[in-house]
Amino acid sequence: MGSEKKAAPKALVAGNWKMNGLKTSGAELAALAGQLKDMADLPCDVLICPPATLLAHFSEAALGSPIQTGAQDCHPEDSGAHTGDISAEMIKDAGAEYVIVGHSERRTDHGETDAVVKAKAEAARRARLTAIICIGETEAERDAGKTLEILTGQLEGSLPEGAKAANTVIAYEPVWAIGTGRTPTTEQVAEVHAHIRARLEKALGAEEGAKVRILYGGSVKPANAAELMAVPHVNGALVGGASLKAADFFGIISAYL
Numbered sequence: 001m002g003s004e005k006k007a008a009p010k011a012l013v014a015g016n017w018k019m020n021g022l023k024t025s026g027a028e029l030a031a032l033a034g035q036l037k038d039m040a041d042l043p044c045d046v047l048i049c050p051p052a053t054l055l056a057h058f059s060e061a062a063l064g065s066p067i068q069t070g071a072q073d074c075h076p077e078d079s080g081a082h083t084g085d086i087s088a089e090m091i092k093d094a095g096a097e098y099v100i101v102g103h104s105e106r107r108t109d110h111g112e113t114d115a116v117v118k119a120k121a122e123a124a125r126r127a128r129l130t131a132i133i134c135i136g137e138t139e140a141e142r143d144a145g146k147t148l149e150i151l152t153g154q155l156e157g158s159l160p161e162g163a164k165a166a167n168t169v170i171a172y173e174p175v176w177a178i179g180t181g182r183t184p185t186t187e188q189v190a191e192v193h194a195h196i197r198a199r200l201e202k203a204l205g206a207e208e209g210a211k212v213r214i215l216y217g218g219s220v221k222p223a224n225a226a227e228l229m230a231v232p233h234v235n236g237a238l239v240g241g242a243s244l245k246a247a248d249f250f251g252i253i254s255a256y257l
């Protein structure tokens with residue numbers, strides 16, 4: 001891939017706390033901020049996506065630190081009769097900069113289609129948030145040799161018009177690697193990330209497509225982060241379980257230090 005010769009985009013290490021965390025979990029945020037405190041010019045961006053209940057609190061607590069905040073989902077509309085949902089505008093108002101859309105748990109638990117994910121990514125852009133669009137194959141799809149085909153369909157179906165590197169991040173998360181302790185081989189990750197890069201360059205143009213960050217997610221831990229983050233076209237990580245404890249998350253960030 002020619003684009004790997006261009007400067008790689010600045011990496012992003014993002015933590016997805018899922019449905020975990022109470023007010024007392026602010027101690028982990030504070031501990032992480034403390035570890036990053038004296039590091040000028042961090043070579044990667046650092047993001048925590050806590051549950052919605054903690055978003056405003058974490059956004060305020062993270063001010064003055066290099067840690068940015070994001071939500072885990074948003075509704076496509078800006079307001080209205082959608083009990084229990086939150087809009088991209090509300091997320092921005094809470095002080096966040098990012099929103100995860102199309103996580104496999106939402107695709108599975110809430111039946112979210114690519115069209116729904118695309119509408120959510122469009123809402124993120126409308127609210128001046130960066131959308132982290134998640135795509136990934138199931139184990140059955142990988143076993144059937146359909147990985148690249150599935151990912152192409154998800155990417156093309158979820159990527160909104162006007163997507164740019166400044167408002168879009170792609171997270172490749174094999175469903176079978178999430179929360180299982182299993183990861184693809186570095187060769188498998190390399191194949192998928194090169195494929196996503198090529199599709200992004202086709203969809204957005206070579207220059208813009210080369211700048212979009214492509215994260216790997218699925219059982220990233222301090223012990224395997226350096227190896228995974230060294231794979232071409234891996235521009236950071238989306239981390240679930242290992243983002244809950246500051247020490248583990250810092251261990252993953254350390255792959256870039």
Ligand code: PEP
Nearest residue numbers: 178179217218219240241
């Ligand atoms: C995730 O859910 O986005 C994830 C990558 O989880 P874990 O790191 O726990 O596998």
